[in-house]
Amino acid sequence: MTASTPLHITAIIVTHNSAAVIQKAVAALALQKQVIKQLVLVDSGSTDTAYLDAAVAPLSQSDVVVTRLNVENVGFAKGNNLGIAAASTATSHFLFVNPDCFLAPDWLEKALVYSAAHPQAVISSPLYGYDIKADSPSGLWDSQGITHTRLLGRWYDIGQGKPITETQTAAVKALCGALMLVPAAAVHCLSKQPGGFFDENFYMYKEDIDTSLRLSRAGYTLTILPDLIAHHCRGWQPDRQKMARWARLRSAENNLRLLRKHPALFPYGLFYSLQYLLVRYANR
Numbered sequence: 001m002t003a004s005t006p007l008h009i010t011a012i013i014v015t016h017n018s019a020a021v022i023q024k025a026v027a028a029l030a031l032q033k034q035v036i037k038q039l040v041l042v043d044s045g046s047t048d049t050a051y052l053d054a055a056v057a058p059l060s061q062s063d064v065v066v067t068r069l070n071v072e073n074v075g076f077a078k079g080n081n082l083g084i085a086a087a088s089t090a091t092s093h094f095l096f097v098n099p100d101c102f103l104a105p106d107w108l109e110k111a112l113v114y115s116a117a118h119p120q121a122v123i124s125s126p127l128y129g130y131d132i133k134a135d136s137p138s139g140l141w142d143s144q145g146i147t148h149t150r151l152l153g154r155w156y157d158i159g160q161g162k163p164i165t166e167t168q169t170a171a172v173k174a175l176c177g178a179l180m181l182v183p184a185a186a187v188h189c190l191s192k193q194p195g196g197f198f199d200e201n202f203y204m205y206k207e208d209i210d211t212s213l214r215l216s217r218a219g220y221t222l223t224i225l226p227d228l229i230a231h232h233c234r235g236w237q238p239d240r241q242k243m244a245r246w247a248r249l250r251s252a253e254n255n256l257r258l259l260r261k262h263p264a265l266f267p268y269g270l271f272y273s274l275q276y277l278l279v280r281y282a283n284r
Contacts, residue, residue, distance in 0.1 A: 007112065009036040010087040011095040014079035015043045018099035019051035021132055021233055023058070028102045030058040034109040036095065038065045040083040045073025076177070077198035077207040084187060084197055091184045098178040100233035102130065107228050111181050114225055121221050122182050122212075124175040125228030128164060132233045139164060142232040145172030145224045146209060153268025155209060155255075160234075175222050177208030178232050186220050199257075205247070206254040213262050245279070252276040 011029055015022055029036060039059065043049050049070055056066050067086050074082070080096060087094065093115065095108065111123045124145070129138035141159035147170045148155045157176060159168035177198070190197045190211065198207045212222055243251075255272040259265050265272075 006090070006092060007034070008038075008088060008090040008092045009034070009095055009108065009112075010038040010040060010091040010093075011036045011097055012040045012042065012080055012083035012087070013097055013099050014076055014083065015041060015046060015052065015055075015099045016073065017046045021100040022051065022055040024102055024132075025097065025099050026055050027058040028105075029097070030062060030064075031105045032103065032108045033106050034112055035062070036064055036108070038067060038088050038091070040067045040069070040086050042069045042071065042079045042083045042086075044071060044075065044079040075200070075203035077196070077202050077204065078200040080198050081191070081196040081200060084191060093184060094180075094182045094187050096177065096180045096182065098232065100130075100132065101127070101178045102231045103179070104229040107230055108181070110228055111225060114223070115181065115183065118221065118223070119183060120219060121223045122175065122180060122186060122215050123223050123225060124179050124181070125225050125230050127176060127178060127230055127232040129161075130231035130233045137231060141166075141168070142234055143176040143178070144168055145170075145222075146174035146176055146212070147171055148173060148268075152271045153265060154271075155206065172222055172224055174209040174212035175224070176232075177211070179230055180208075182215075183220075186215060186218065189218055190214055199261075202254050202257060203250065205251045206258060210254075210258055210261060213258075213264075248279050249276075252279045 041052060043052060059066055069082055069086060115121055126144045127142040129140040129142040131138045141162050141164055143157035144159045146155060146157055158170045187197050195201050199210050202210060216222060252275050256276055259269050259272050
């Protein structure tokens with residue numbers, strides 16, 4: 001990263017009834033040593049959007065351009081795509097961050113130093129668990145990247161729920177959509193593909209896996225920088241049997257979408273199909 005290199009960082013946050021967490025997330029962005037130039041807040045169908053006024057307060061005395069979009073509940077994928085469309089054409093990097101993800105003050109600065117030396121890198125970091133009710137770290141891993149089991153192709157977040165004293169090792173096949181720093185060229189490349197950067201047919205669940213696989217196919221490198229720190233409040237139920245049926249069904253349907261789009265997953269077609277049928281017809 002040199003002085004002659006123009007950097008214009010656009011952060012995109014998609015919210016949905018996120019009043020409990022969004023202010024903390026935006027405050028963390030405001031404290032970044034490498035400042036962002038634009039924050040695009042896309043509210044996807046919150047019951048009441050008044051909480052967003054307080055959410056942007058930490059940026060009120062800064063030069064950050066805040067763009068707000070209030071739309072119906074369009075889902076995570078389309079929400080982010082709308083944010084991309086609303087971003088400045090000067091954007092050099094997109095920072096996709098969930099409203100319940102809190103970055104350490106030097107996260108962006110360190111990530112951009114790495115990006116300058118590795119322009120094909122799509123960057124994330126280990127995500128440490130955070131208990132928003134206690135307003136403190138949980139002491140557990142949230143994600144160290146995403147991979148799948150070799151036998152059945154079951155996708156999972158590496159290390160999730162394990163004590164942070166235990167480092168999990170596995171080949172990262174996808175990045176968690178809660179936090180991704182992506183060069184603008186990569187975003188524009190995938191945005192031209194059917195469905196957009198995040199394929200809107202996924203609506204939510206596994207769209208980050210699809211996008212990661214497409215980025216890899218386009219020649220970009222999925223990178224977890226272990227020295228970067230970010231905390232994440234897991235927004236869904238990790239015990240699948242306690243998840244709402246519609247959520248489990250959407251997740252199973254999206255496995256089939258992954259299968260159709262990515263030939264390398266064909267060996268897991270039988271498992272994905274049986275999983276879908278089980279959720280669709282047996283778990284009522």
